[in-house]
Amino acid sequence: MSEGISQPDRPQEMQGADHGAHADLFSKFDPLIQQREQLLAAGIEDPFSLVMEKVISPTRAICNGRDTILLGTYNYMGMTFDPDVIDAGVNALRDFGTGTTGSRVLNGTYQGHRDCEDALKEFYGMDHAMVFSTGYQANLGIISTIAGKGDYVVLDIDSHASIWDGCAMGKAEIVPFKHNDIEAMEKRLKRIPEGAGKLVVLEGVYSMLGDVAPLKEMVRVAKENGAMVLVDEAHSMGFIGENGRGVAEEQGVMDDVDFVIGTFSKSVGTVGGFCVSNHPKFEIMRLVCRPYVFTASLPPSVMATAATSIRKLMHGSNKRAHLWENSRTLHGGLKALGFALGTDTPQSAIIAVIMPDLERGAMMWEALLTEGLYVNLARPPATPANMTLLRCSLCAEHSEEEVQTILGMFERAGKAVGII
Amino acid sequence: MDRAAVDTKIRSLIEPFNTKGVAIEDSTTFANDLEFDSLTVMDFVAAIEDEFDIIISMNQQAEIENYGLLVDAVTKMQDDA
Numbered sequence: 001m002s003e004g005i006s007q008p009d010r011p012q013e014m015q016g017a018d019h020g021a022h023a024d025l026f027s028k029f030d031p032l033i034q035q036r037e038q039l040l041a042a043g044i045e046d047p048f049s050l051v052m053e054k055v056i057s058p059t060r061a062i063c064n065g066r067d068t069i070l071l072g073t074y075n076y077m078g079m080t081f082d083p084d085v086i087d088a089g090v091n092a093l094r095d096f097g098t099g100t101t102g103s104r105v106l107n108g109t110y111q112g113h114r115d116c117e118d119a120l121k122e123f124y125g126m127d128h129a130m131v132f133s134t135g136y137q138a139n140l141g142i143i144s145t146i147a148g149k150g151d152y153v154v155l156d157i158d159s160h161a162s163i164w165d166g167c168a169m170g171k172a173e174i175v176p177f178k179h180n181d182i183e184a185m186e187k188r189l190k191r192i193p194e195g196a197g198k199l200v201v202l203e204g205v206y207s208m209l210g211d212v213a214p215l216k217e218m219v220r221v222a223k224e225n226g227a228m229v230l231v232d233e234a235h236s237m238g239f240i241g242e243n244g245r246g247v248a249e250e251q252g253v254m255d256d257v258d259f260v261i262g263t264f265s266k267s268v269g270t271v272g273g274f275c276v277s278n279h280p281k282f283e284i285m286r287l288v289c290r291p292y293v294f295t296a297s298l299p300p301s302v303m304a305t306a307a308t309s310i311r312k313l314m315h316g317s318n319k320r321a322h323l324w325e326n327s328r329t330l331h332g333g334l335k336a337l338g339f340a341l342g343t344d345t346p347q348s349a350i351i352a353v354i355m356p357d358l359e360r361g362a363m364m365w366e367a368l369l370t371e372g373l374y375v376n377l378a379r380p381p382a383t384p385a386n387m388t389l390l391r392c393s394l395c396a397e398h399s400e401e402e403v404q405t406i407l408g409m410f411e412r413a414g415k416a417v418g419i420i
Numbered sequence: 421m422d423r424a425a426v427d428t429k430i431r432s433l434i435e436p437f438n439t440k441g442v443a444i445e446d447s448t449t450f451a452n453d454l455e456f457d458s459l460t461v462m463d464f465v466a467a468i469e470d471e472f473d474i475i476i477s478m479n480q481q482a483e484i485e486n487y488g489l490l491v492d493a494v495t496k497m498q499d500d501a
Binding site: 008010012152157167173174175176177178184187188191192381385 | 457458459462463466469470473474475477478479480
């Protein structure tokens with residue numbers, strides 16, 4: 001679960017229009033339009049129309065006219081303003097132009113796309129890497145292509161929208177299980193008819209609460225039951241695991257994961273998605289995966305920034321250590337202030353602050369913005385158990401002082417709104 | 421297990437989820453009459469799956485709009501299993 005602001009990650013069926021003579025196809029959105037108008041009429045700044053007028057650094061921007069600390073951008077490793085990364089992008093922009101105007105399988109594979117895939121193979125120590133135009137398309141493409149009619153996809157109920165949409169686009173039987181529940185997953189795997197193809201889809205870090213999956217046990221159980229395993233490591237790349245390969249590496253099950261899905265729009269600091277794998281037949285994906293074939297490839301400048309960033313992340317142990325310090329300081333500080341948090345311990349670079357209800361959540365979000373702090377507001381129905389959350393994602397470039405400043409802002413805003 | 425026995429069993433399983441005490445008939449729908457949200461559906465389906473040792477995939481759930489269709493589907497599935 002993640003960026004869905006007014007809808008859950010798992011797609012919901014919308015009612016068709018009333019069968020009048022001139023049915024307006026938009027009438028199905030009326031309840032949502034109404035709810036939004038009510039919220040804005042209460043005088044609250046629209047949480048979903050924020051404009052960053054100027055970006056000063058990975059952690060600072062001018063938002064709606066205010067100097068603001070960014071604590072909700074998933075820019076975990078602060079690579080967006082890295083001088084080497086910017087240089088690589090500028091050079092590629094000049095040497096190769098602004099865009100490829102073509103699919104990867106036609107005229108859209110430049111030297112930079114190959115180099116970026118090589119960087120991914122080095123980073124993950126895997127045989128194959130395939131770059132997609134976005135992380136969303138990576139999940140959409142791989143899941144819908146490898147799990148076909150008669151196969152079974154077993155997935156966590158709190159999966160990201162791109163995973164659900166990949167399931168919806170494929171023709172496989174979809175079997176969800178309760179979040180992070182090993183036993184529920186195992187029971188479902190054991191009931192799948194003998195001989196059917198099985199794909200288990202998991203995430204390393206779940207982005208709503210910032211909690212980590214018990215991959216060690218889950219991957220073992222999946223393998224014991226003859227399933228292939230796909231793990232989305234979007235929110236762990238660069239800082240979880242010895243080489244920053246993610247939760248699967250940290251829990252020692254990297255060799256049993258068949259497909260790792262990731263993104264360039266978080267730790268890597270640009271845009272794009274990928275899948276890495278050791279499957280001997282993996283390269284055929286380039287010909288059969290529609291979200292890879294039927295879209296233009298990423299611009300060469302994006303490939304150059306991604307490749308440079310990925311190679312720098314391989315040697316980012318100092319930044320990594322500082323990010324974890326920040327996560328621990330913020331988690332401990334918010335807890336001491338009396339806020340309810342999504343996890344008992346800091347498990348990732350995401351810290352979710354649980355709000356008592358949507359109204360006070362929106363007020364708190366606005367109070368923080370006025371203080372000069374940007375966090376993500378996540379609200380029902382996008383959230384698990386219909387919680388309203390303020391999600392904070394830390395950056396390795398947040399200084400110790402900035403984290404203390406952030407805690408001061410939370411304290412003042414929390415008292416003003418009456419949450420602590 | 422015949423249809424009547426499956427019906428009795430599912431009636432007892434649905435009780436904790438039927439918080440408004442809606443009278444259950446074959447035509448009772450889950451989304452409208454019982455007002456189940458997606459999390460309730462997951463928990464309810466899991467309870468049935470565990471009781472009968474079957475899988476009701478989301479694809480199959482999409483076809484099961486009311487209580488009667490659910491009892492039919494479960495009766496058939498546990499026969500086939």
